[in-house]
Amino acid sequence: MSARHARRQFLARLGSQSLVGGLLGGTLSSPILRADESSQPALEELTFQDARQRPRTITGQVLTTAQDGGLLVEGQDGRLWTIEPQDLKSRQSLSAAFTPWTMRELTSALERDLPPGFEFTSTKHYLVATQAGKGYAQWCAGLFERLFQAFQNFWKQRDLEPAAPAFPLVAIVLKNERQFARFAAADEGPEVAEAKGYYSIISNRIVIYDLTSGDRAPATTAAEIARSVSAHPFNIATVVHEATHQIAFNAGLHLRMTDNPLWLTEGMAMFFETPDLTSRSGWRTVGLVNEVRLKRFLEFAAKRRRPDSLETLVSSDARLTNTETAVDAYAEAWALTYFLLRTRQPAYCGLLRKLREQPRLHWLTPTERLADFREHVADDLKRLDQDFLRYIRKIKS
Numbered sequence: 313m314s315a316r317h318a319r320r321q322f323l324a325r326l327g328s329q330s331l332v333g334g335l336l337g338g339t340l341s342s343p344i345l346r347a348d349e350s351s352q353p354a355l356e357e358l359t360f361q362d363a364r365q366r367p368r369t370i371t372g373q374v375l376t377t378a379q380d381g382g383l384l385v386e387g388q389d390g391r392l393w394t395i396e397p398q399d400l401k402s403r404q405s406l407s408a409a410f411t412p413w414t415m416r417e418l419t420s421a422l423e424r425d426l427p428p429g430f431e432f433t434s435t436k437h438y439l440v441a442t443q444a445g446k447g448y449a450q451w452c453a454g455l456f457e458r459l460f461q462a463f464q465n466f467w468k469q470r471d472l473e474p475a476a477p478a479f480p481l482v483a484i485v486l487k488n489e490r491q492f493a494r495f496a497a498a499d500e501g502p503e504v505a506e507a508k509g510y511y512s513i514i515s516n517r518i519v520i521y522d523l524t525s526g527d528r529a530p531a532t533t534a535a536e537i538a539r540s541v542s543a544h545p546f547n548i549a550t551v552v553h554e555a556t557h558q559i560a561f562n563a564g565l566h567l568r569m570t571d572n573p574l575w576l577t578e579g580m581a582m583f584f585e586t587p588d589l590t591s592r593s594g595w596r597t598v599g600l601v602n603e604v605r606l607k608r609f610l611e612f613a614a615k616r617r618r619p620d621s622l623e624t625l626v627s628s629d630a631r632l633t634n635t636e637t638a639v640d641a642y643a644e645a646w647a648l649t650y651f652l653l654r655t656r657q658p659a660y661c662g663l664l665r666k667l668r669e670q671p672r673l674h675w676l677t678p679t680e681r682l683a684d685f686r687e688h689v690a691d692d693l694k695r696l697d698q699d700f701l702r703y704i705r706k707i708k709s
């Protein structure tokens with residue numbers, strides 16, 4: 313099985329997963345010299361060749377400089393660029409402060425960059441570019457705004473001070489599965505073409521498609537759309553999962569291009585992914601038991617789980633990215649997140665705080681990850697493991 317085939321299978325089995333942030337560049341070859349981020353970042357214009365060898369000119373702020381002159385840059389649209397020194401053609405200060413583009417500026421930029429045929433809908437936090445009609449775009453934006461509010465409320469109550477997003481949150485909605493596959497392959501690589509949707513750390517966008525497109529008659533009213541997507545709860549969970557990743561990164565719970573352990577970012581998305589389509593006023597079901605993940609974890613724990621399972625999960629992403637072990641590891645990441653948020657919330661929040669304060673492009677070793685977990689969550693992993701299993705097994709009864 314080729315690596316690409318393995319990854320496709322992996323994506324198909326998980327439904328979605330695009331938290332890789334490295335398919336088209338994403339890290340720099342030289343060690344980091346300094347972090348350039350400041351409270352008053354300067355706006356610069358940079359001309360360079362991108363990872364596909366295409367010439368680019370962007371305006372943005374330099375976040376990080378590598379020892380050899382390589383740069384990590386954030387564009388005014390929120391996209392991240394890694395630029396190797398040999399690809400940088402020019403760099404010029406624009407004598408102005410960096411500011412993210414407004415909703416209107418971002419809409420104009422997307423109109424230029426996207427293929428023809430997209431319409432735009434915006435709400436307080438979201439800019440939806442759609443090929444699937446305004447009705448579906450508005451339904452999506454409504455769903456995302458409710459999730460956004462529930463997410464913010466959840467963390468505010470836990471003293472994690474979620475930030476207001478610096479950039480409008482962009483969602484691209486393709487007409488159907490086929491259009492999605494074509495767009496995804498060009499945007500992020502063929503690996504995501506078979507997913508149901510993805511969030512890209514690099515572009516900061518979520519990309520999804522009209523889940524009602526397979527219906528005999530297209531759903532147009534909000535009620536029809538809600539009825540249609542409710543018939544496919546797995547698909548809608550995928551959309552909510554990807555939207556949660558985007559909110560978590562933009563509300564400052566995680567920082568893009570830092571060492572974010574996959575169990576933690578995926579665990580958080582799975583904690584929120586059970587959709588609440590019935591409540592129009594809010595998202596009352598945040599943090600309910602995720603039945604699919606629970607069932608899988610209990611089966612895993614009974615048959616295949618090794619005594620060092622917690623240690624391997626928190627110290628490395630390997631079990632979550634390996635086709636053979638991913639579904640079990642995702643279930644364990646959900647269970648661990650659920651357990652920690654229910655029983656050791658200050659410890660979990662302490663670990664989140666620590667991780668989001670890391671420098672960009674600095675990747676931790678498994679030993680360092682384990683040390684962070686021990687310091688913030690529990691030093692005695694054996695004991696924690698016993699408590700964890702006992703707690704999760706009780707959920708069922």
Ligand SMILES: [Zn+2]
Nearest residue numbers: 329330578581
């Ligand atoms: Zn995910």
